[in-house]
Amino acid sequence: MSLKFGFIANFPKEFFLGAKGFMNMGYDLFYGFGIAFQPMNLLACFLGVLIGTLVGVLPGIGPAGAMSLLLPVTFGLSPVSAIIMLAGIFYGAMYGGSTTSILVNIPGEAASVVTCIDGYQMALQGRAGPALGIAAFGSFIAGTFGVVGLMFLATPLAELAVKFGPAEYFSLVCLGLSVLIYLTQGSIPHGLAMAGLGVFLSLIGQDVIEGTARFTFGLTGLIDGVGLIPLVMGLFGISEILLNLEKLGERIILRTKIKNLFPSREDWRKSAKPIARGTFLGFFLGILPGGGAVISSFVSYALEKKFSKHPEQFGKGAIEGVAGPESANNSASSGSFIPLFSLGIPANVVMALLLGALMLHGLRPGPLMLTQHPEIFWGTVASMYVGNAMLLALNLPLIGIWVQILKIPYRMLFPLILLFCLIGSYSIGTNVFDIYVMLVFGVLGYFLRKLKYEPAPLVLAFVLGPLLEKSLREALIISDGSMRVFLTRPLSAASLFVALVLLLSAILPSLQKRRKTVISE
């Protein structure tokens, strides 16, 4: 296959971007496949989805942690191979997460929490095979449709975003943070505090406009700012391990024979509509700044329960409760690439890491990336089709191996995860200071999570902080210090209005109840 398509990538770009430029999506996709089928990129894709599945299967390390761990490894790769591999980890984890949810009743990652409810019940009833099968097929279908949606929406959005000024970017960042805070479980003040802290942490180091060092407290290690990777590894990786170490217990793995991985006709009949609804819903929730795979899986479950003629079956092994959420989280993972590639705004923590990875490779995601570096966008899109097919092949025949991996005791596993975290944070700048940063954020993350503070708003605010500052200061300079610039530009005004409504609705007592209902459902 690589020989057949590899030559396409060697064609001059102009061949594909001729008179009609990027509007000709067929040629663009063909160009993307040429890149995706290059041997190195195929290998990167395979490794990405394999590691992603493994990360999804193993409780205790999510896709964000795994991506930050492997980021230094990608330095030796070309930017396109690196992004293909990191993207593979993300959507691979969405596939793998269902295995532990169904067989152990422990979600491998947060987006599979909801799969535990009916997936584990199905396994208890001896239907682990169809549950795993429908999760894999649903993920494949949704993942593939999600990529189609990404292809069709990212280009026009990027063309629109070229017209955005600093005021629009500032307001969009505010909107993204508000949506995330609104949808974060827990109290609104906690979410707001986390976002505020994240913005402040992002300001440490050199000023983006004047270049002066600030808030470094005399530490030379802070002149370049707090590193994203040590921060994420600490908040998600180290703190997760500390939480698991609190009470070390052996996992109970269901001793059931996994048979009939291919769902029956009746299973397909019940699952077809949930898969379709999950795909559609997940994709659009994935695009939403602050949305993503976790939220979409919960919303999909609530939706399926409402649509079902037998809602009483939910929680007792209803296959719709597995098919819908698993499709939704995979579709959302594709959708969340849209704001990153077209606006340069990450929709969630994983996309924030991908943004960091692109910047480490000297690329700036945003509306111009599609024209300046089409190989990154189309190569990644095409690799996602290939990766989804690889995942289907990996997940179904290799389920036995994934189950064996689950049997590794946690006391043997956590030293390895810790070592990878240490090497990963050290390798970024060959600097011990980054290890200290990671450990400090690990302890901080542990206590934050114990005290019911979600670290996600902190990380997203940390990533968006520099853009927030730059766009606000530029907008003020352009408008001669007038704040009206944010209200006179329609998109900016609309974004700020929606952000304000969301925050007020979460604070006002009459609307608080509605938000709680949405989150609890």
Added chain:
Amino acid sequence: MLTKGFRKIEGLFWMVLGTAICFLAWKVRLGTFMQPGPGLIAFVTGLFLFMVGLIMVLSQILSRVHRDDGFDLNLTFRNISWLRLVYTMALLFGYAIFLNTLGYILTTFLLMWGLLYDRKKKNWALGSLTSLIITGGSYLVFEVWLHSQLPQGIFPWR
């Protein structure tokens, strides 16, 4: 009552942090709206955190009933193996302190040995062997194959 009191202290913490950030921002120069300085956004962030803290404190003082947000201070920190957590973190900080001096191989071996040592079974040999395998394997992957430039320390090789 303990949880409610804690939530008040929590609010006070954010107020103090917000004030400190405002002070630091003021020191690095706020500038004007026409020419915003490097401290402007930090100052706004500090004010924002102060307001959030104030809301937390006021909501606890003004509300007559305790709102159940699923958090109980007593339950949250009950039955935690603090010794294990402190021991693990001490090993990790020790790793950071000695990494450059002792080098990757020796520090990693000691860390792995410390983490894998089973206090109940007291099996020194198995812990040592596993640590050796992990150290060697990770050295091979990260230093030899991926050229990660791990610290050399007292050994003649990295």
